[in-house]
Amino acid sequence: MASLVRQLQSKAAVATEIAAKHGSSYYKQLLENNKQYIQSEPTVQKCQELSKQLFYTRLASIPGRYEAFWKEVDYIKQRLLARNDLKLEEVGIAALFAGECYAWFCVGEIVGRGGTLTGYRV
Structure with a gap:
């Protein structure tokens, strides 16, 4: 477990170094490519x-x-x-979409009331 954490830390350090090295050049290139949208x-x-x-x-x-x-x-x-x-595939997709909408509504209500999905408060 400790070796896995060390590997993760070393990969994070490499990613941070790359972002620090190339972040400003990426930012400048992004602004240069989209300069037609920037107001003078x-x-x-x-x-x-x-x-x-x-x-x-x-x-x-x-x-x-x-x-x-x-x-x-x-x-x-x-x-x-x-x-x-209707084909069975179309009915299945519609039922899946309706179920997903209902689930998002329920999750939104739970979170909106300050609850958690697992029932435990942290």
Whole structure:
């Protein structure tokens, strides 16, 4: 067990050394590759303008998303009306998805109330 911990520590030290050595060059390269997205004048007014543009762009996209949502609902309705033609694979995927959504809801409720999944508080 002690040798495993030492191996893990040495690998972590090597990874830290590599990150320290190449981190700044990666950062500079990332900024250079994406310089078209960087504002030349980073002022408060420019930031406020960009946030308003984002907000109103998102607001303008609501009708398109609304239509896409109702298309999906219509598709599901059609599939349910023709449920005799459904394959077992499609039913299984739908059941798995519903179960996963329900499980996430339950886990969210447990965590939101301050509980833990195992029942033990740390």
